[in-house]
Amino acid sequence: MVLASPTELTMSARRSAQPLEPRHLKPFGVGDVRVLLLENVNQTAVEILRKAGYQVEFHTKALPEDVLIEKIKSVHIVGIRSKTKLTRQVLQHADKLLTIGCFCIGTNQVDLDFAAERGISVFNSPFSNSRSVAEMTISNVIALARQLGDRNREMHEGNWFKVSANCYEVRGKTLGIVGYGHIGSQLSVMAESLGMRVLFYDVLQLMPLGSSSPTESLDDLLRRSDFVTLHVPETSDTKDMIGRRELALMKPQSYLINASRGTVVDIPALAEALRASKLAGCAIDVYPSEPLANGKYFESPLIGCPNTILSPHIGGSTEEAQSMIGIEVASALTRFINVGTTLNAVNYPQVDLRAIPAAKESIFRLVNVHRNVPGVLRQINNILAPFNVEKQVCDNKGNISYFMADISIGSVEDIQTIYDHISSIEENVITRVLY
Incomplete structure (x- = not known):
């Protein structure tokens, strides 16, 4: 040739x-x-x-x-x-x-x-990484419900705190999915297999899978969900789509998961809600500003917040x-x-x-x-x-x-x-x- x-x-x-x-x-x-x-x-x-x-x-x-x-x-x-x-x-x-x-x-x-x-x-x-992100999101749902992040940290510090207060099964809880594309739809199927009820909101009219149901608005989804997970692209419309107003709409003691884009969530507002116990926990994998290299470079208002799982943008990082x-x-x-x-x-x-x-x-x-x-x-x-x-x-x-x-x-x-x-x-x- x-x-x-x-x-x-x-x-x-x-x-x-x-x-x-x-x-x-x-x-x-x-x-x-x-x-x-x-x-x-x-x-x-x-x-x-x-x-x-x-x-x-x-x-x-x-x-x-x-x-x-x-x-x-x-x-x-x-x-x-x-x-x-x-x-x-x-x-x-x-x-x-x-x-x-x-x-x-x-x-x-x-x-x-x-x-x-x-x-x-x-x-x-x-x-191509849709399945990996969906699986990690499910793992975060369970880990937040059982406060596994805090228990793991405590054990590494040499502390044994065996508690059951405010720890729950996910069966019967409502998962609200914002963005029902490749990741959101796979997550929907996984969540139902765990016995969860699934709501979703998307700007497009999409066919529900299984028993999942669309909501008329993002506000409606936030009010009804025990867990809210975000799977949207980075656009001018999604920037800070979850801010103080939206966090106030969420159920008391509900959970927020973001594995989409770092600009989607107002991080300082989220930290305030966690420290004030308005939310029961969060799992964040993406950030507005991320280090360019591995090492001791990460800073965030979320560090030290209760029941908060922080991961270094690894949702799609599987073999x-x-x-x-x-x-x-x-x-x-x-x-x-x-x-x-x-x-x-x-x-x-x-x-x-x-x-x-x-x-x-x-x-x-x-x-x-x-x-x-x-x-x-x-x-x-x-x-x-x-x-x-x-x-x-x-x-x-x-x-x-x-x-x-x-x-x-x-x-x-x-x-x-x-x-x-x-x-x-x-x-x-x-x-x-x-x-």
Whole structure:
């Protein structure tokens, strides 16, 4: 397999070849595709990318910015988790970079807009850790009901306090789930298997699973639930969605669990409610500001609050979840490089085409990213007018448009002509030719 300019490929090699490297770089073979994986990305990703024939450089930790800038100049794929910051300053040095894989849920560590402007797609894994988060939430429900966090701390301090006051079974209690997506719906099923009643609130109309019931409002859920657990994204609407007012609506001696995003809960207000015994306890896994490295860096008003379980953002930190994340993101990266699909990209339009039939050796695939302004698609179609376009699709996201087309051509020279003309369009960001 090779990555090459159109004039260096024969038509007979079309089916086994790989895409043209953009930004007018010299042709290179698929074995020269370079991947930089940082922060101990799961080995499932390493195996998938190496199996694709790529050169993989693997690091267990994040790199200093100056080292990262130097290395990113020569790679086509970068894989990170949450500590590496791919800022504008870093990405402006990424002359060969085609795509970024965030092997985690969030993408706040990447300048998504600038990456799109440079023709760099970004993929993440928003759902692969759903089961792990749901299981930890259930464990927190039981631990809070039995005050296990306090008893564990006391035992480590050498104190034996065997008590049953204010310790409960969860059977028969009401669990209120805020956000009934991949995590919330799985949690719903688990909770019912424990004999809990389940209420949920979501901004979307979703089908209840089992015997769970939707509530008309968040306020209604807060008033009726013994346990409230949050599973919502970070948006302007969810920022401080649980503040003093909402905490006051909750049942006296109820419990709050947050394994979603740190900005969803007003932490000082929550600490006040716990210390005043307005709530019976809480379990928090995410925080408005989190340390960038392991060590003695954590500070919070919640430290020392009664029946309060604090964990260092580990809801999705299981071997199973990390393995699934590695598979999902690495597969998305190889599909983007090899066939151009942007399904599940966070900063690109969602575009895909069915595979090119193997029997049609005269067909090549054109992939183009351009600025989303009027008239560009007309220019592209005028260039393609002399040829038979088997299929094409174009979609927009913000300032970026993504175009894919499978085109029948008569000679390799035709491919070069199409590539040169589309690359010369003023609004062109990046053009690739896939065979």
